[in-house]
Amino acid sequence: MSRTCGGSRPSFARGCHATLPPHGYDQIALQLTGHAWAVVAEVRRCCTALPPHAEPRVLVEVVLEEADRRLAQPRLGTVRCTQMRAGSYAPSTNDGPGCKPP
Structure with a gap:
């Protein structure tokens, strides 16, 4: 596996x-x-230690629902899917399905 791309920084840090x-x-x-599932x-x-209707708890629950949704998507074994799992890729309208099967 190639670890660098024309410099001393790792290839993932340079977009290679x-x-x-x-x-x-x-x-x-x-x-x-x-x-990610362990962190979730x-x-x-x-x-669960937060008061039921506290604003921080409500926000955390929204984030947890989104994490559950994203992590439940099937893995495709592609660079883009792996980047999305790592949280390092912001999809654009031209990028296709991400981790969703075609």
Whole structure:
């Protein structure tokens, strides 16, 4: 796997795409998804300590619903899908389906 792209910074920091073995991006997306579910579970646990109608709790619940929705989408094993799992990609109208199957 190529770790740099013409400099000392990692390729992902420069917008370059590293060459990975088959299913490499899917494995990265799987790892990111697992870690994200762990964070969601911890945030959800902390959220229960907040008063039921407190503004912070309401906002956290909205974020948790969105996280549940996004993380439940199937992984495609593509660069774009992996970037979206990592939260480092802002889709535009021309980018296609992201992590949703075609």
